[in-house]
Each structure stands twice: as C-alpha cells, then as structure tokens.
Amino acid sequence: MNDDVSRGHSPARSGGTPEPEFHELIHAPVRLRICGLLRGVDEIEFAVLRDTLQLKDANLSKNLKLLSDAGLVSTCKEFSPVRNDARRLTWVSLTVAGHAAFSAHLAALRAIADGDPALPS
Amino acid sequence: MSSRPDPGAPPPTAEEARAALDALDADAAQLAGRLESPWWYHLTLGILAAGAIVGQSLPGILGITMIVLVIVCIPFLMRAYTSRYRISMTRPAGPRSRRMLLLILAVLALLMVSGVALKLAALPQWWVLLPATLGVAATVLLGRRYDAVLRSEIADPHPSPTRR
Numbered sequence: 001m002n003d004d005v006s007r008g009h010s011p012a013r014s015g016g017t018p019e020p021e022f023h024e025l026i027h028a029p030v031r032l033r034i035c036g037l038l039r040g041v042d043e044i045e046f047a048v049l050r051d052t053l054q055l056k057d058a059n060l061s062k063n064l065k066l067l068s069d070a071g072l073v074s075t076c077k078e079f080s081p082v083r084n085d086a087r088r089l090t091w092v093s094l095t096v097a098g099h100a101a102f103s104a105h106l107a108a109l110r111a112i113a114d115g116d117p118a119l120p121s
Numbered sequence: 122m123s124s125r126p127d128p129g130a131p132p133p134t135a136e137e138a139r140a141a142l143d144a145l146d147a148d149a150a151q152l153a154g155r156l157e158s159p160w161w162y163h164l165t166l167g168i169l170a171a172g173a174i175v176g177q178s179l180p181g182i183l184g185i186t187m188i189v190l191v192i193v194c195i196p197f198l199m200r201a202y203t204s205r206y207r208i209s210m211t212r213p214a215g216p217r218s219r220r221m222l223l224l225i226l227a228v229l230a231l232l233m234v235s236g237v238a239l240k241l242a243a244l245p246q247w248w249v250l251l252p253a254t255l256g257v258a259a260t261v262l263l264g265r266r267y268d269a270v271l272r273s274e275i276a277d278p279h280p281s282p283t284r285r
Contacts, residue, residue, distance in 0.1 A: 027133070029141070036145040037152055040214060040275045045207030052151055089207070106145075112138040 020111045021104035025070055030055065030063045035102040038073065038094040046075075046090040064092060072098035146277075153276035155208060158268050165198055167260035170229055171253035177236030178249040215274035221267045228263065232256045 026035055033053055037044060044052075050060050067073035074095050077088040094102065133141065169191045176187030203209045213219040232252040239248050 022132070027141070029144070032141055033144060033148050036148050040149060040152060040278075041208055041210045042212065043209040048155070048207045052148065052155070091209070106142075109133070109138045109142055112133055113135050113142060115135055 018100065018103040018107050020108035020116075021101070022108040022112075023101050023105040025066065026072070026102060026105045027109075028063070030059065031067055032105075034060075034063060034067065034092075035072070035094060035098065035105075038092060039099065039102055041093075043076075043091040043093040046092060049092060067098070071095060072101055149278070150276040152208075153272040155206070156210060156268065156272050156275065158202070158264070159205075162198070162202055163261045163264035163268075164257075166195075166264060167257035169194055169198070170232075170256040170260045173229075174232050174236045174253045174256045175249050177233050178240045178246060180240070210271070213274075214271050215278065218267060218271045218274050221263070221270050225259070225263045225267060228259045229256060232259070 026032055030053070034049065037049060037052060046060065046064075049055075050057060053060070064073060064075065068075060072095060074093055076091045076093075078091065079088055173188055173191045176184045176191065178184070179187060199211075213222050232255055235252045236249055239246075239252075
C-alpha cells in the first residue's frame with residue numbers, strides 16, 4: 001500500500017478526478033497550504049487561516065493577494081460583530097477556478113510523487 | 122499539461138511532492154479539529170426542529186407563525202456559529218457526510234409529517250410532544266454524528282480503500 005498516491009485530493013468537491021496540471025503559482029509552500037485549507041470549507045476568516053498556518057499577517061496577505069490577482073481566491077470584508085473598533089473581518093474562499101486549478105495541481109503532485117516522468121512538462 | 126509560468130524552475134522531485142502532500146494532510150487534520158460544534162449548537166437546532174414539528178400540529182395562524190419563526194431563526198443560529206468560529210462550512214465534505222445529512226433531513230421530515238398526522242387524526246394536542254422530543258434527540262445525536270463524519274472526511278478526504 002502506497003499512501004501517497006491519492007492524498008490531498010477531494011473529488012467530492014471537485015466533481016471527479018481532474019487532469020493533472022502543475023500550477024507554479026499554487027505550488028509555493030504557503031500558497032499550496034492556503035489552497036489546501038480553503039478547499040475543504042466555504043470560507044475561512046483571515047485570522048483563522050493565519051493561526052492555522054502559523055504565518056505572519058504580512059506573509060499571508062502577500063500570498064492571498066497573489067492568489068487573488070490570479071483569480072484563484074476571493075476575499076470579502078465585513079464589519080466584525082465581536083469587535084468594538086472599526087476593524088473588519090476578511091473572509092477568504094477559493095473561487096471556482098481556484099478549486100479546479102488546485103485539484104489539477106494536486107493530481108499533478110500525486111503523479112510526481114508516484115514517479116510519473118511526464119509531469120511536470 | 123502544465124501552466125508553469127517559469128518553465129526554467131526545477132520541477133519538484135517525488136520526495137518534495139510527497140512532502141507537500143504530507144503538509145496538506147497535516148493542515149487538513151488541524152482544520153478538522155477546529156470544526157467541533159459547541160454544545161449549544163445542535164441543542165438549539167433541535168429545539169428549532171421541535172418548534173417546526175409542533176407548528177405542524179397547531180391550528181391556523183399559530184402554526185404558521187411558529188414555522189415562520191423557526192425558518193427566521195435558523196440563519197441567525199448559523200450566523201452565530203460562523204461569527205464565533207470564523208469558519209463557514211455549509212456543505213457535506215464527502216459521500217458519508219452527504220448520506221448522513223440526507224438521513225437527518227429524512228428523519229426530521231418524517232417527524233414533521235407525524236405532526237400533521239396527529240392534527241388530522243384529531244388526537245389530543247399534547248401527543249405532538251412525542252415527535253417533538255424525538256426531533257430534539259435526533260437532531261442532537263445525528264447532528265453530532267454528522268459533525269464527526271464531516272471532520273473525518275475533511276481530515277482524510279481519501280479513506281484507505283481508494284489508496285494504493
């Protein structure tokens with residue numbers, strides 16, 4: 001049994017096994033982990049993402065902006081009902097394109113982990 | 122096949138790919154640990170379900186008002202959960218949680234139909250407390266089970282039979 005083959009892939013959300021496609025932007029470690037967390041939920045608030053990944057605010061913001069600029073992630077700001085100040089909560093989610101790109105990237109990673117010589121091209 | 126913007130960058134080795142997948146597994150397990158509903162969540166949901174069941178058996182405007190109140194309260198409950206835990210998760214994560222959700226909905230639908238049946242059978246109104254109590258119990262017990270299945274599917278999207 002090789003546990004590495006199908007890890008990290010969620011066909012339940014992606015609707016089937018995607019074609020492997022390596023995505024350099026997603027593959028950076030922090031961005032890969034951001035997408036990995038977002039894949040399983042509808043939305044996560046910025047602070048939860050930061051604490052779970054143990055990142056600095058600036059590092060997370062920078063990587064979210066790159067993902068957002070690529071259309072893979074969307075953010076939504078709202079006033080916090082639990083804060084007395086004017087700071088906002090930022091909700092982060094994967095876009096439809098983000099789900100597809102991440103699923104394809106995971107398929108590529110599995111192929112590489114499995115020794116597929118065709119990936120990445 | 123590839124959308125790499127920098128084709129000159131060295132591709133990850135098999136070991137690096139495995140390490141990346143391992144990191145994702147660890148993050149998924151950590152996220153799953155955060156998705157434990159507070160004790161009050163399913164209890165409140167159960168009370169709302171009981172309200173809807175009782176509403177089915179009440180005559181006229183009283184029953185309709187009760188059902189409308191339940192419908193209005195459910196988004197507030199979900200909002201309270203999301204605001205507190207800052208994770209929004211409204212869909213099943215896989216086939217087992219989907220089946221569990223369908224089971225919960227089927228049980229609640231059955232209990233609501235029984236509320237209507239009690240009204241049609243002209244039985245004393247307190248009889249509706251029986252399906253209402255069952256509704257609270259089913260929501261709490263099956264709801265917690267749903268949470269557990271959801272967490273396990275998020276922590277391990279591919280259970281062992283599909284792994285090689």
